[in-house]
Amino acid sequence: MEKYFKRKLPLESEVTLLVSSTKKKFLEFNVKSLVANPGQRPKISNYDPNDRDEVRRAYLQKGPCQPREHDFSQIYFGTSLRRFNADWFDEFDNWLEYSISKDAAFCLCCYLMKPDGASGDAFLKEDFSNWKKKERLQTHVGNHDSAHNQARRKCEALMKQKQHIEVIFQKHSDQAKRDYRTHLTATIECITFLLRQGLILKENACAFYVHCFAHQLQLALVVVAKKQVEIALLFNLLASLCNIVGASCKRKDMLCESQMQKTIVALQNGDVSSGRGLNKKTTLKRASDTRWGSHYGTILSLISIFSSVVEVFEVIEEDENNPEQRAEACQLLNHIQSFEFVFNLHLMKIILGVTNELSQALQRNDQDIINAMTLVKVSKQQLQSIRDDGWSSLLNEVSLFCDSHNILAPNMNDIFVTQGRSRRKIQKVSNLHHF
Structure with a gap:
């Protein structure tokens, strides 16, 4: 029917009303008003996109919320009483947080850097309070390319932004970029060669490859x-x-x-x-x-x-x-x-x-x-x-x-x-x- 009738354009007042109704209101960023309790913080996406990195830096400078002297409450898991252990702060000191109001653990890195709607374990979804499953903390850390480690690396890069490879790369001339790319390619090829050398240790006693001696x-x-x-x-x-x-x-x-x-x-x-x-x-x-x-x-x-x-x-x-x-x-x-x-x-x-x-x-x-x-x-x-x-x-x-x-x-x-x-x-x- 659209080909028989001319589409009616919306009035200017209607367009203005539509834009104003869909415009999202963001929280104002103020360092002094940052919420320390991880169970009560607003989402990072609630802040203006131009302020989000400053919010992240402020939280990273303050460090994770770790009330070590708090008397952690006990809850029943089956017939056993369990509670959060303050020693876990020492083992996972750079990201583990605890909310007194929620009696739950949170991950600072994932709060700051995980995308909205990301799937994963309890830390990525909301919080963690299953105190009888302490191994879930290590499971959350995961392997090198886990969601947690990706978020951690983003936090480290944010705090060292002036040294970050992308920032440095943008400052270089085209010739410097080509030279850097050539050097980087050669380095990767050398590392690949050394890795292959490490795989023949059993066959050749003279071949040595050491990634980390002590490890x-x-x-x-x-x-x-x-x-x-x-x-x-x-x-x-x-x-x-x-x-x-x-x-x-x-x-x-x-x-x-x-x-x-x-x-x-x-x-x-x-x-x-x-x-x-x-x-x-x-x-x-x-x-x-x-x-x-x-x-x-x-x-x-x-x-x-x-x-x-x-x-x-x-x-x-x-x-x-x-x-x-x-x-x-x-x-x-x-x-x-x-x-x-x-x-x-x-x-x-x-x-x-x-x-x-x-x-x-x-x-x-x-x-x-x-x-x-x-x-x-x-x-x-x-x-x-x-x-x-x-x-x-x-x-x-x-x-x-x-x-x-x-x-x-x-x-x-x-x-x-x-x-x-x-x-x-x-x-x-x-x-x-x-x-």
């Missing part, structure tokens, strides 16, 4: 160590100890209180020295396969506060209302108060002590492949020396530790008793031969 060392140590069943069990037990103590603020307070009382007694008896920087508060450090030296730190912390850890687990075994947790505490006590656990603990302390020094040296920014090869060679010589001549000192150290903590040490000449296997199928060897 490669950490991953290699963890993989090799866990191939030994006893050491894999050691790391599993260490993780269980950290999880059980770290899951409750009450237990962490018990551990700190017990260690403080022992330190006071030791100072009064003259067993330890006093001074600035000495006898600091120590707690169990959580290990991570990808965190440099974390396993070594966990082992050192457990050795230094071993008796306090035993006391905490004895309290859990006796007073905990949950029978499953009491049983788990009893099982862990039996494991950690065994000679084999203490032996493996001190053995890995010595080995990781050598590799930790190597890791610290490899983390230097000016490290190169030649020095790295030399450092690895020296560390291998140290480990071989420990293997050849370190047995007596290790056994003496383990025996002293067992004596001071009332742990029964076996006679090295007796037959080793294997737990959990048929003894008819196991070759009989002495404890000395086994250890």
